[in-house]
Amino acid sequence: MSRTISSTVHPIQRCMAAANSSAWWDGILVGVDGGEVTVALFTGATMRLRVVGPVVDFTPNEPVAYHPVAELLSASAVLTTARVA
Structure with a gap:
């Protein structure tokens, strides 16, 4: 699978x-609301993230990974x- 890297990176x-x-923190995408997403981390925490760029390719219930230092x-x-x- 090829990876698309946003121009915002x-x-x-x-x-x-x-x-x-x-x-990297692993989790499940539980919500998409405009330019923000909600991620349920496997640690039990929930994070709300503001995505810089389009969120059209994000769908709830898919696995995600978040890098808090690099903000990716x-x-x-x-x-x-x-x-x-």
């Missing part, structure tokens, strides 16, 4: 994520910038 974000690969959200075949709302 800066090269330094990709470097930070690669350098801190153990920092990986869902489906999309990697985009997302910040805590």
Whole structure:
């Protein structure tokens, strides 16, 4: 599967994520509301993230990964910038 990297992702974000690969948080996308998504993390916490860019490829109940240091959200075949709302 090819990965689509949003134009909102800066090269330094990709470097930070690669350098801190153990920092990814896994979860399930439980809601999409405009430019924000809600993620239920496998730790039991819930996060609301503001997605920088389109959220058209995100659907509820799909697995996602969030990198809080690099502010990246990986869902489906999309990697985009997302910040805590």
